[in-house]
Amino acid sequence: MCAVTYTVAQPGDQAALVDFANYVFSQAHRPHDFKRLLPKVYGDHVCTTEIATHYIARQDGSLRAMAAMLPLRMHVLSDVLRLGFVGTVCVHPYARGEGHMKRLMGDLLNNARTQDLDLLVLGGQRQRYGYFGFQPGGTALRYTVTATNLRHAVADAGVSEVDLSPFESKDASALAFVQSLCQAQPLFVERPKERLADILRSWEGDCLLIRRGGQMIGYVCGAVQELGLTDESALPLVLKALLAKKGLREVTLSVAPFEAQRIRALRLLCERASLETVEMINVLNWPRVLSALLALKASFMRLEDGCAALSIDGETLVLRVKDGVPSVSREAATPELSLSHAAATQLLFGPESAVCGHPLHNWLPLPFFIRAADGF
Numbered sequence: 001m002c003a004v005t006y007t008v009a010q011p012g013d014q015a016a017l018v019d020f021a022n023y024v025f026s027q028a029h030r031p032h033d034f035k036r037l038l039p040k041v042y043g044d045h046v047c048t049t050e051i052a053t054h055y056i057a058r059q060d061g062s063l064r065a066m067a068a069m070l071p072l073r074m075h076v077l078s079d080v081l082r083l084g085f086v087g088t089v090c091v092h093p094y095a096r097g098e099g100h101m102k103r104l105m106g107d108l109l110n111n112a113r114t115q116d117l118d119l120l121v122l123g124g125q126r127q128r129y130g131y132f133g134f135q136p137g138g139t140a141l142r143y144t145v146t147a148t149n150l151r152h153a154v155a156d157a158g159v160s161e162v163d164l165s166p167f168e169s170k171d172a173s174a175l176a177f178v179q180s181l182c183q184a185q186p187l188f189v190e191r192p193k194e195r196l197a198d199i200l201r202s203w204e205g206d207c208l209l210i211r212r213g214g215q216m217i218g219y220v221c222g223a224v225q226e227l228g229l230t231d232e233s234a235l236p237l238v239l240k241a242l243l244a245k246k247g248l249r250e251v252t253l254s255v256a257p258f259e260a261q262r263i264r265a266l267r268l269l270c271e272r273a274s275l276e277t278v279e280m281i282n283v284l285n286w287p288r289v290l291s292a293l294l295a296l297k298a299s300f301m302r303l304e305d306g307c308a309a310l311s312i313d314g315e316t317l318v319l320r321v322k323d324g325v326p327s328v329s330r331e332a333a334t335p336e337l338s339l340s341h342a343a344a345t346q347l348l349f350g351p352e353s354a355v356c357g358h359p360l361h362n363w364l365p366l367p368f369f370i371r372a373a374d375g376f
Contacts, residue, residue, distance in 0.1 A: 002060050006103055009054035009066075011047055017054055017088075018042050020063040024090035034088070040198035041070065041088075041376070052376070053111070054088070055104040057095075065091040065100030067108050069120075070376045073190040075183075076292040077299060083189075084112050086122035087376025105132045109282075118289050120282040121370060129280050135342050137349030138278030138368035139257050143270040146250040150240040153269050162234075162241035167207040167219055169197035174209055178219045181228035186258055186299055187367070189374040200226070202373045210238055224251045225372050232261040236269060256369040258300045275351045278369055283345060286312055287328050290319065290348070293366040294326035304361040311335035312344040321363065 009017055018034050021042075025032040034042040041051050048054070057065040067090075072083040086108065091100050109132060112120055122134060169175050175193060178200075182191050191199050200207040205221035210229070218229035220242060229235060239251060250271070255262050267273065283289050297303060303321045309331070310317050318331045336359060339347065347353060353364035 004057050004059045004064060004098075004100070006055070006057050006107060009049050009056050011049050013054070013056070014042075014048045016063060017048060017056075017066065020066060020092075021088050021090060024092060027093055028090075037203055038376070039201055040195055041068075043198060046195075046198070052087075053108075055107050057100040057104060059095075063092070064095040064098075065104055067101070067104040068376065069108055069112065071115075071117075072374060074187065074370070075190065076187050076296050079288075079292040079295070081118045081289060081292055082116065083370075084108075084115075084117050084120045085370075085374070085376040086120055089122075089124065102131075109133070113284060116285075118283075118285040120284065121279050121375075123279050123375060126280065130342065133282040133341055134280040135282075135345035135349075136277035136279075137281035137345050138370065139349075139351045139354070139365050140276055140278050140369060141255045141257065141263060141266075142252055142274045142276060143255060143266040144250055144252045144272045145239055145266070145269055146271045147240075147243050147248075149269055149271055150236060150243065154236045154240050157237050157240070159237075159241040159244045161212060162238055163211040164208045164220070164241060164245050165211070167197070167200070167209045174216065177216050178207075178209070178228070181219060181230070184228070185256070186296060187256065187369060189370065191374075199373050202375070205373055208242075212237075221373060223248060224253050227253065232265055235262065235265050254372075257367045258296060258369075260300055275354065277349075277351060279375070281345065281349060281368065283341075286315060286317060286344075287330060290317065290366070291326070291328040293368055294319070294321075294328065294363060297363065297367050298324060298326050300367075301362075303363055306361045308337070308360055309333040309335045310344070311338040313339075313341050319360070319363070321361070326363070 021034050022032050042048055052068045052070040054066055054068045056063055066088060068088045070085045072085055074081045074083050179193055179196055200221050205225045207219060207221045210218040217234055220227045303324055305321050307320045316333055316335055318329050318333050320327045348364060348366050349368055351365055
């Protein structure tokens with residue numbers, strides 16, 4: 001038996017990557033077809049290894065394990081954070097317990113630091129990825145709206161007022177319209193126009209264009225996996241039309257804390273609401289990430305003035321808010337809190353900070369958010 005080699009996949013490996021991911025995930029879960037589930041990375045019309053870096057373990061010419069990283073650029077107001085979204089992490093059922101995941105995730109993390117990425121994101125089991133520095137983080141509000149809610153809220157409006165039709169990327173005006181809505185929020189991930197349709201189709205998120213009176217007013221993916229509107233006052237009617245078209249009794253929307261208009265509308269409309277984490281995150285550049293997200297929070301709520309020195313894994317950072325304007329700097333200061341990487345992530349990004357006492361005024365939790373279509 002040959003020794004295991006650890007390397008980065010090349011363009012000629014594309015078919016093997018897809019076959020391996022399909023096999024492992026289909027064995028562990030339901031049947032998977034990654035070409036259909038993630039066309040933005042695994043479609044026949046893209047070069048998978050140019051879109052995302054795949055770290056692989058190979059033995060006797062066959063893949064034994066894989067972990068991939070998709071690079072993203074996240075705009076936060078006027079700043080840009082460099083993210084890596086980790087996905088398609090899988091080990092052959094006959095090769096588990098041999099240390100392949102540990103080795104590949106180590107290679108991935110080392111290269112992310114070499115590339116000077118600010119933050120890594122993934123979805124996965126907490127303890128499994130906690131070994132690699134990931135903790136639940138980011139805050140989302142989830143609102144469930146039922147057909148009964150809508151029957152009362154928009155009793156006088158007929159769903160015929162709203163037209164829901166497939167989004168056609170060949171329609172240049174529709175493509176430009178949808179992209180403009182994707183970039184309308186103060187936090188968004190770049191979506192190149194030539195890849196936008198594939199991105200919105202991630203994880204079976206069929207995309208529909210929304211028109212009212214013949215005019216484009218928004219788009220929706222899946223059963224409200226993502227919804228962009230030019231006018232939030234149309235939200236109840238759009239949801240009523242969507243439930244009717246798809247034959248659903250209810251839908252659940254994931255809303256970012258900075259989407260103030262949508263929050264106001266849904267809290268008066270919904271049947272139930274909850275607060276939850278967004279994904280698992282691993283902060284690689286604390287000053288840049290904290291600075292960007294504190295500025296974002298200050299853009300939609302007044303932050304209390306104050307100063308706090310934190311030590312995170314031995315790195316001392318001073319967080320200040322003066323006249324409502326935040327700043328983050330590396331300084332020689334006596335820390336008021338000394339935190340491990342995991343504890344800092346939980347404090348600064350965990351939704352519990354919204355209801356539990358802490359010394360950082362009303363600054364927390366920080367409003368990290370990423371939409372499902374941008375994931376991996």
